Amino acid sequence: MVALAEIEASSLGVRQIRKSFPVPDDPLLHRLVLDGISFSLAAGELVSLIGPSGCGKSTLLRLIAGLESPDSGELLIGSEKITQPGAERGLVFQDPNLFPWLTVRHNIQAGLVARGVLRETHHEVGDFMRLVGLESFADAYPHHLSGGMAQRVALARALINHPKVLLLDEPLGALDAFTRMRMQDEVLRLWQARRTTMLLVTHDIDEAIYMSDRIMIMSPRPGRIERTISVALDRPRQRSSPDFLRLRGDILEFVHFAGNASIENKD
Numbered sequence: 537m538v539a540l541a542e543i544e545a546s547s548l549g550v551r552q553i554r555k556s557f558p559v560p561d562d563p564l565l566h567r568l569v570l571d572g573i574s575f576s577l578a579a580g581e582l583v584s585l586i587g588p589s590g591c592g593k594s595t596l597l598r599l600i601a602g603l604e605s606p607d608s609g610e611l612l613i614g615s616e617k618i619t620q621p622g623a624e625r626g627l628v629f630q631d632p633n634l635f636p637w638l639t640v641r642h643n644i645q646a647g648l649v650a651r652g653v654l655r656e657t658h659h660e661v662g663d664f665m666r667l668v669g670l671e672s673f674a675d676a677y678p679h680h681l682s683g684g685m686a687q688r689v690a691l692a693r694a695l696i697n698h699p700k701v702l703l704l705d706e707p708l709g710a711l712d713a714f715t716r717m718r719m720q721d722e723v724l725r726l727w728q729a730r731r732t733t734m735l736l737v738t739h740d741i742d743e744a745i746y747m748s749d750r751i752m753i754m755s756p757r758p759g760r761i762e763r764t765i766s767v768a769l770d771r772p773r774q775r776s777s778p779d780f781l782r783l784r785g786d787i788l789e790f791v792h793f794a795g796n797a798s799i800e801n802k803d
């Protein structure tokens with residue numbers, strides 16, 4: 537059994553978070569974006585967050601990353617309060633945001649260079665390139681890579697800092713359906729290998745069911761957690777199993793996309 541210290545994960549606590557932004561055409565007015573968000577992730581849990589566009593999912597991830605501060609409420613990594621960005625929280629976006637002038641190897645080690653720890657940790661760069669299956673592309677530049685490969689570089693670049701919590705903001709959103717399904721397995725493999733706590737924002741209900749221990753559904757803005765669903769299906773999950781499809785149907789119904797709304801509107 538893996539000792540807890542090797543798991544490298546940490547719990548995440550989100551307590552009564554409220555966040556508003558100035559309205560662009562009237563900066564004296566503030567618009568509430570997050571309205572009292574509370575939840576916890578246990579160390580090593582993989583939880584998805586779904587909700588309509590604009591409900592505040594990215595804002596919530598940016599708050600946890602320490603890139604913004606809440607109007608009120610508290611954010612905790614383990615028992616530590618989050619007040620600023622830190623290497624123990626990794627963030628991966630939809631766009632891999634690689635440095636185009638750096639090779640795969642140099643992109644992956646960029647964070648180590650910035651933190652001044654490359655000398656002690658450079659031996660890990662090869663390990664992480666292997667982990668994401670890119671060791672033979674070490675000297676390639678981003679324009680040589682497919683979308684899926686570039687996203688794997690972005691994942692390795694985040695993981696090499698040994699984050700205790702990995703925040704994923706639609707990391708597979710720009711990929712085609714087949715690459716996306718393959719990458720879901722890659723992320724699950726990385727999660728199973730490292731047991732990093734993961735919070736995954738996705739628009740894809742199938743992806744949320746396929747990947748996560750729990751799914752949190754947010755309301756339209758101002759965002760609140762409307763419902764949390766545990767996914768009690770064995771892994772690896774079968775995308776077309778009756779239990780999978782039943783859960784999919786329940787979630788679609790809850791978010792009003794089950795496809796039977798037009799009948800009620802007929803007059």
Ligand SMILES: Nc1ncnc2c1ncn2[C@@H]1O[C@H](COP(=O)(O)OP(=O)(O)OP(=O)(O)O)[C@@H](O)[C@H]1O
Binds near residue numbers: 594596
């Ligand atoms: N820096 C900012 N200044 C002003 N308004 C902001 C800022 N960042 C986000 N917002 C507003 O907050 C709301 C939530 O934005 P956010 O990007 O968190 O939504 P989202 O749920 O991630 O949407 P999507 O699914 O489209 O990515 C939006 O109305 C957005 O315009």
Ligand SMILES: [Mg+2]
Binds near residue numbers: 595
């Ligand atoms: Mg977003």
